[in-house]
Each structure stands twice: as C-alpha cells, then as structure tokens.
Amino acid sequence: MDKVKETLQKWCEVQGIEFSSAEAEERYKKTVQSVADVIQLKTPAKIPVYPFNGFFPAYYAGFTPKEVMYDFDKAGLAWEKYLRDLQPDLYVGPFIVSSGKVLDIVGYKIYKWPGNGLPDHQSYQYIEAEYVKAEEYDDLCTDPTDFMLRKYLPRVFTSFEGFASLPRLFELLELPLVGPHFIVYGAPPVKSALEAVIKAGEEALRWGEFLGSFGMRMASLGFVDPTAGMSKAPFDVLGDTFRGTRGIMMDMFRCPERLLEALERITPIMIQIGLAGFKATGKPFVFIPLHKGADGFMSDSQFKEFYWPTLKKLILGLVEEGAVPFLFAEGGYNSRLEVIRDIPKGTTVWLFDETDMVRAKEVLGDVACIAGNVPISLLYAGTPEEVKDYCKKLINSVGKDGGFILGSGAVLDEAKPENVKAMIEVAKS
Amino acid sequence: MKGETLVNLITELKEKEALNLVKEMLDAGTDPLKVVEYSRAAVEVVGKRFEEGQYFLPELIMAGEIMKGISELLKPAMRQEAEVPRIGKVVIGTVEGDVHDIGKNIVAFLLEANGFQVYDLGVDVPARQFVDKISEVKPQVVGMSCLLTVAFEAMKRTVEAIKEAGLRDAVKIMVGGSPVNEQIAAYVGADAYGGDAQEAVELARKWCGGGK
Numbered sequence: 001m002d003k004v005k006e007t008l009q010k011w012c013e014v015q016g017i018e019f020s021s022a023e024a025e026e027r028y029k030k031t032v033q034s035v036a037d038v039i040q041l042k043t044p045a046k047i048p049v050y051p052f053n054g055f056f057p058a059y060y061a062g063f064t065p066k067e068v069m070y071d072f073d074k075a076g077l078a079w080e081k082y083l084r085d086l087q088p089d090l091y092v093g094p095f096i097v098s099s100g101k102v103l104d105i106v107g108y109k110i111y112k113w114p115g116n117g118l119p120d121h122q123s124y125q126y127i128e129a130e131y132v133k134a135e136e137y138d139d140l141c142t143d144p145t146d147f148m149l150r151k152y153l154p155r156v157f158t159s160f161e162g163f164a165s166l167p168r169l170f171e172l173l174e175l176p177l178v179g180p181h182f183i184v185y186g187a188p189p190v191k192s193a194l195e196a197v198i199k200a201g202e203e204a205l206r207w208g209e210f211l212g213s214f215g216m217r218m219a220s221l222g223f224v225d226p227t228a229g230m231s232k233a234p235f236d237v238l239g240d241t242f243r244g245t246r247g248i249m250m251d252m253f254r255c256p257e258r259l260l261e262a263l264e265r266i267t268p269i270m271i272q273i274g275l276a277g278f279k280a281t282g283k284p285f286v287f288i289p290l291h292k293g294a295d296g297f298m299s300d301s302q303f304k305e306f307y308w309p310t311l312k313k314l315i316l317g318l319v320e321e322g323a324v325p326f327l328f329a330e331g332g333y334n335s336r337l338e339v340i341r342d343i344p345k346g347t348t349v350w351l352f353d354e355t356d357m358v359r360a361k362e363v364l365g366d367v368a369c370i371a372g373n374v375p376i377s378l379l380y381a382g383t384p385e386e387v388k389d390y391c392k393k394l395i396n397s398v399g400k401d402g403g404f405i406l407g408s409g410a411v412l413d414e415a416k417p418e419n420v421k422a423m424i425e426v427a428k429s
Numbered sequence: 430m431k432g433e434t435l436v437n438l439i440t441e442l443k444e445k446e447a448l449n450l451v452k453e454m455l456d457a458g459t460d461p462l463k464v465v466e467y468s469r470a471a472v473e474v475v476g477k478r479f480e481e482g483q484y485f486l487p488e489l490i491m492a493g494e495i496m497k498g499i500s501e502l503l504k505p506a507m508r509q510e511a512e513v514p515r516i517g518k519v520v521i522g523t524v525e526g527d528v529h530d531i532g533k534n535i536v537a538f539l540l541e542a543n544g545f546q547v548y549d550l551g552v553d554v555p556a557r558q559f560v561d562k563i564s565e566v567k568p569q570v571v572g573m574s575c576l577l578t579v580a581f582e583a584m585k586r587t588v589e590a591i592k593e594a595g596l597r598d599a600v601k602i603m604v605g606g607s608p609v610n611e612q613i614a615a616y617v618g619a620d621a622y623g624g625d626a627q628e629a630v631e632l633a634r635k636w637c638g639g640g641k
Contacts, residue, residue: 112528122579125528245531249487250494253442296625298485331607354607376608380578381616410608414578 003322004347007284008036017219024222031089031224035405038369039284039324040346043402047395047427050090050371050407051420052328052351055097055123057082060417064121066114069100072210079214083223086417088424090405093215093225098124099207105200107158110241123413131155132242134251137258140242141265146170156241159196162189228323229277230287231270234263234310239292248292252306263310271317278323285326285349286318294331300339308339319347329353330410337363353409361398370398371405374423379408379415384422391426431459432467439471439499440478442491448498461506468499476542479535480627486531489538515546517637518568522550522559523606524583529576532606535626536572543630545570545637556583556590563596570633573619575606584617592618601636605629 012032019025034044058068061078068075075094083091100115110131113124132140132152140147146168154164165184171177184190215225232240238259239248251259274286292298293307315325325348332354333340340350341364351372352360360370373394378387391406398404406427412420431454438447451464475492478484519540523533530552537549548566550558563571571591573584584604591597602619605628614622620636623629 119526122526123577125577127528128530245486246490249490252487253444253491296485298487299483302485302487375610376578377610377613380581380608381612 004284004319004324004344005040007282007322007324008039010282011284012036017216019222020220024220027222028219028224031222032226035090035224035226035284038403038405039349041366041369041403043400046089047399048089048405049424049427050405051086051088051412051423052372052408052410053082053088053092053096054411054413056412056415056420057094058097059414060085060420064114065097065123066100066120068094069097069103069113069124070115072099072207076210076214080218083218083221086421086424088223089427090224090226090407091218092227093211095211099204101203102200102207105159105196105203107160107196108156109158110156126240128240128244130244130247132238132247134243134247134255134258137255137262141258141262143168143170144266144269152242159200160193162187162191162193165189226283226285227277227287227326228281228283228285229274230289231274231314231318232288233290233293233307233314234267234270235293235307236289236291237266237270238262245292249298252298252302256306259306263306267310267313268317270314274314274318274325275321275323278318278321284324286323287326287328288314289328290330290333293336294329294333295335296332300335303336304339308336312342315343315348319344324348327351329355334359340364341367343367349405351405351407351409357394357398361403365398365403369403369405372407372409374406374408376408376410376412376415379412379419379423382416382419384416384418387419387422388426391423395426432463435464435467436471436474439468439492439495440474442488442495444491444495444498447495448502451499451502455502455506461503464499464503465507468496472496472542476539479539480630486535489535493538514544516544517570517633518546518548518566519570519572519633520548520550520559520562520566520568520600521572521574522554523552523574523576524580524587525553525555526583527575527577527580528552529574529606532576532626533572533574536574536605536623536629539626539630540572540633543634545633556587559587560590560594560596563591563600564594568600569637571600571602572623572629572633573602573604573617575604575609578608580606581608581613581617584613584619588618601632603629603632 014029030045031048034046034048037044055065057078058065061081063074063078068078075097079094111124111126112118114120114122150163150166153160167181167184172181239245243251278286293303318325327348328351330353333352334355337360345367349369349371352370357373364370374390378390435447435450438450454464472492475484475488479489521533521537523530537547540547548562550562573587575584588602603621603623604614604617604619605623609622611622621632623632
C-alpha cells in the first residue's frame with residue numbers, strides 16, 4: 001500500500017517530459033494528480049475521463065482497423081488526431097491494435113484480424129478452442145515455461161512449429177550436455193522458427209520505437225497514457241487461450257484439484273508479467289481484463305473457490321511492488337462486489353461495464369476507485385444529450401466525492417464522435 | 430426407481446455415475462426411449478435451476494457433456510429418433526463478423542430444455558444463411574446474438590435481408606448479447622431484446638402462444 005503511494009507520488013512529480021507548452025504541462029500534471037487522488041479515494045481537482053478506447057481513434061480519423069494494424073504511422077496519425085480533437089485526459093495507447101506485420105510473421109493462429117480472416121473495417125477476435133488438453137495439466141505444472149515453449153507455441157503459431165522438437169533448456173547444466181543440446185537447432189524446422197523469431201523481433205523493434213516516441217510526444221502535449229503493462233487473472237489464462245470456456249468448466253467438475261494446482265502454479269508468473277512493464281516505465285496501471293468470473297459465468301461459491309483466490313494473489317503481488325491493478329470487469333460484477341472488497345485500500349481501479357454503479361460505490365467505495373459504466377451501446381446509438389444526461393447522473397450518484405473515473409464501460413471501437421466528445425466534456429464542467 | 434436416480438445424477442452433474450447407470454439400465458433391457466425421457470427431464474431441471482440462479486454456465490456445459498455421453502451410449506440401442514412434441518421452432522445464431530458463442534449457446538440450451546426445436550446456425554452467420562434457414566424450417570422465432578458493437582450493423586443487415594425475402598411478418602425477431610439493449614433492438618429493427626437467456630425463453634414462449 002505504501003509502495004503504491006510511492007509510485008503515485010513519483011508519477012505526479014512528472015520527470016523527463018519536455019512539454020510543448022505551459023498549458024500542456026499544467027494539463028498533464030493536473031491529470032496525473034487527479035488520477036493519483038481518485039486511486040487513493042480522495043476528491044480530485046477534476047474527475048478524470050478515460051474513454052477506454054480500442055479502435056475508436058482509427059474509425060474517428062477515417063482509417064480502417066487494418067490500416068492502423070499494418071501501418072503504425074497511420075496509427076500515430078489516428079491517435080494524435082483523436083487526442084487533439086477530443087481532448088480526453090487519459091487514453092489507451094496504439095499498442096492495443098498490435099502490429100499486423102508481427103502477427104503475420106509469427107503466424108498467430110488463434111485470432112482473426114483484419115488482414116487475416118476478417119474484413120478491413122473490423123477489430124480482431126479470439127477464436128476460442130481447446131488448445132491445451134486436460135491431460136496436460138501435469139506437464140504445465142511441472143514447468144510452465146517449458147510447456148509454453150515446446151508445446152503451446154508450436155500449436156498456436158505456424159512459424160514456431162519447429163519448437164516442438166527443441167530439447168529442454170534446463171539441460172544446459174554441464175559441458176557434456178551443451179554440445180548435444182544444440183544439434184537440433186541446426187535442423188530446418190527449428191532453424192526456420194528461429195529465423196521467424198528474428199524477423200518478428202526486427203519488425204517489433206521498429207513498432208516498439210514508434211510506440212515509445214509516440215507516447216513521449218503525446219505526453220509532451222499533455223495527454224496521459226497511464227498503462228504500464230498487462231496481466232491476466234490465472235483462471236482466465238487457463239480458461240481463455242489454454243483450455244477454453246468449455247474445457248475449464250468441465251475441469252471444475254472432472255479434475256478440480258488439478259485445475260486449482262495449475263492456477264496456483266501460474267500465479268507468480270502472472271505477477272511477474274504484470275510487474276515487468278511497471279518496472280520499466282514507472283507508470284502505475286497494470287491492465288487486467290477479467291473474463292470468466294463475471295455474473296452468470298459461475299456461481300458465487302465457484303467464484304470463491306476457483307476464480308478469486310488466485311486473482312487476489314495477483315492483485316496483492318502487484319500492489320506489494322507498488323503497481324496499481326486496473327481491473328476491467330467486463331459484463332456484470334454485481335454478485336462479486338462483496339468478495340472483491342477484500343483488497344488493500346486505495347490501490348486498485350475497477351472499470352465496470354454493466355455493474356450497478358451505485359451498489360458498487362456502496363460496497364467498494366471505501367476500498368477501491370471505480371470507473372467506466374457509460375454503455376458502449378449508448379455511445380454508439382444514442383445522442384449527445386442522452387450521453388450527457390447519463391454521465392451527469394453517474395457523476396452525481398457515484399463520482400462527485402472522488403474515487404471515480406468517468407469512461408466507457410467497455411472497449412470503445414465504433415461510436416459517434418459527438419457522443420464520445422459529450423462524455424469527455426461533461427467532466428470538464 | 431432407477432429412472433429417478435438417473436434424473437438426480439444428471440441434475441447433480443455426476444457424470445461418471447450417470448453414464449454407468451445408463452450402461453447398467455441398457456444392459457438390464459431398459460427401453461432406450463425411457464432413458465431419453467429421463468435425460469430430457471433432467472435437462473429441464475438443469476435449465477430450471479439455471480433460470481433460478483442456482484446453476485450457472487459450468488453446470489450447463491457439464492450437463493451438455495453428460496447428455497452427449499448418454500447419446501453415445503444410446504446410439505447402438507436406438508432405432509429411431511424419438512418424436513417429441515415441441516412448443517415451437519427457433520432459428521438462432523451469432524451474426525456475421527462475430528465469433529462469440531457462449532451467450533448464444535446458453536439461450537439455445539435453455540430453449541431446448543424448455544421444449545423448443547432449436548436450429549443453431551453457429552457463429553459468424555451471414556444474413557443469407559438466416560434467410561435460407563427461415564424459409565426452410567419456418568420458425569416462429571429468430572434469435573440473433575452478438576458480443577461486439579461492430580455486429581450491430583450485421584444484425585441490421587440480417588433483419589433487412591429477412592424483410593427483403595418477404596419473411597419478416599412470418600417471424601418474431603429477438604436480439605441479445607452483452608452490448609445489446611432496447612435501443613439497439615430498435616436500431617436493428619428487431620421485435621424485442623432479451624436481457625438474459627431466461628428473457629429470451631420467455632419471449633419465445635410468448636410468441637409461440639405458450640405463455641407461462
């Protein structure tokens with residue numbers, strides 16, 4: 001908890017940014033201070049607005065999702081236009097659209113995106129399936145990273161099929177083992193996989209340099225991207241891209257002990273993954289999208305047994321090091337509020353989608369900052385007046401005394417610009 | 430007696446025990462149609478518990494798995510598919526451009542459990558496919574699902590395609606999915622919006638004249 005305070009203090013000191021104007025500097029400093037205040041449940045000088053943008057800037061600037069995924073200069077243009085025109089306090093950086101070229105090079109099989117199976121004007125989608133079998137829990141638990149390298153990667157990346165024939169890295173222990181270990185790296189399947197790694201690395205580096213300089217430039221203009229990194233609830237790690245919903249839910253009945261063991265096994269890894277970006281950037285937020293623990297997905301007792309214990313450990317692990325878990329509770333979380341209350345005060349942000357915000361404030365108000373809730377459907381199909389009314393009511397009922405960030409309840413892709421603008425402007429008045 | 434036990438084992442999601450009992454019953458010469466009847470009764474209970482908020486997605490998925498296992502066991506013993514009276518027909522699918530199926534599957538499961546004949550077109554279903562299925566099976570109800578805002582336009586297109594095919598007046602259209610609400614239902618030209626699977630079942634029941 002004290003560590004989070006330290007992080008936020010340092011963040012508010014704002015070092016290493018050359019602002020383009022005194023106005024930009026004031027704006028940036030006011031935003032980070034307001035965010036630091038609401039996280040710590042204080043009343044801010046201004047309610048921060050965080051339209052939780054996905055592809056919205058692309059649509060807004062007249063680019064297709066495909067264009068911004070495959071040409072980061074266009075992504076930069078789109079994001080800059082969005083920020084300059086609509087002036088949100090906080091934004092999600094263009095990292096969110098990824099690099100289509102990198103995805104192509106590695107041959108990522110478990111998603112479709114514009115340019116790979118989807119029309120140009122659509123966002124990417126995950127193709128859920130059972131990529132890992134229930135019988136493989138033991139393998140996974142024995143050595144998660146080895147499982148990732150030699151079993152999982154060859155299945156989900158066409159370019160990495162060769163990794164299936166790699167020996168265990170752990171065997172590089174003694175001189176007599178070193179020579180034999182490398183034989184297979186010279187063989188065509190592994191060699192071509194390694195070549196793909198290098199090619200992907202070169203492309204990703206260019207993209208990464210763009211992201212870095214873009215973020216710096218936007219900061220100099222006064223716009224804040226608070227996200228340092230990402231992690232996932234261990235249950236979602238296994239339930240999304242490993243076992244799939246059907247798989248993990250059968251495991252809850254067929255092999256609950258093995259499932260619980262695997263969840264525990266990967267938790268420290270998910271903490272380290274979240275901390276990596278945090279330590280590198282000093283920004284506070286570690287983004288954690290929550291999927292399979294939402295209302296309706298499982299019962300309260302299942303949530304308490306399977307979902308929450310390792311998510312709580314993840315939250316605590318991040319907070320202990322000073323990071324601020326930014327939990328995106330997509331769908332409803334009405335039945336979970338009492339359970340998730342059990343976290344250190346003033347260290348997390350919960351972005352709610354369809355959750356009853358008044359009740360969320362009642363239950364969580366003294367422990368966590370709440371955010372979001374402006375419906376995507378309203379931003380898509382409503383009028384600016386309706387958006388303003390909704391936001392005003394939200395602010396009046398849960399936002400005016402702090403501990404609140406205004407924003408869309410879910411990822412903002414297509415929406416009417418005048419509606420997004422209305423949401424941003426409500427919090428200014 | 431054994432029938433009652435079977436119903437209980439399925440509703441309590443005891444997979445191994447339920448399958449063993451089915452084997453035992455078949456070996457003892459129980460009419461496979463009886464087993465079908467018990468299984469359907471059990472699924473109805475599971476559906477009911479889901480509606481009452483006692484069961485959730487894991488139970489529905491597990492019940493579905495157990496049913497699959499039972500059908501496998503019954504296959505050699507069954508000569509013909511049992512004819513069961515149905516309340517009505519529903520064509521259901523996730524619209525074009527969207528591959529999310531969890532919500533749609535829950536609705537399909539509950540409709541089945543409540544006695545509807547369900548034609549599940551799967552995910553990423555083009556408007557044409559909805560139209561073709563509607564003209565083929567002549568359902569009273571069409572259900573469209575989506576998780577993405579990008580699919581709103583696809584819903585709208587699908588409703589328009591149904592209209593163009595001259596089938597709009599023959600069916601009631603319900604829409605659902607996380608970002609969907611009354612406003613979106615009106616926007617895409619549907620008849621109603623179901624906030625959850627149970628509302629979808631109630632809409633279908635109302636439209637098929639089988640009010641509770």
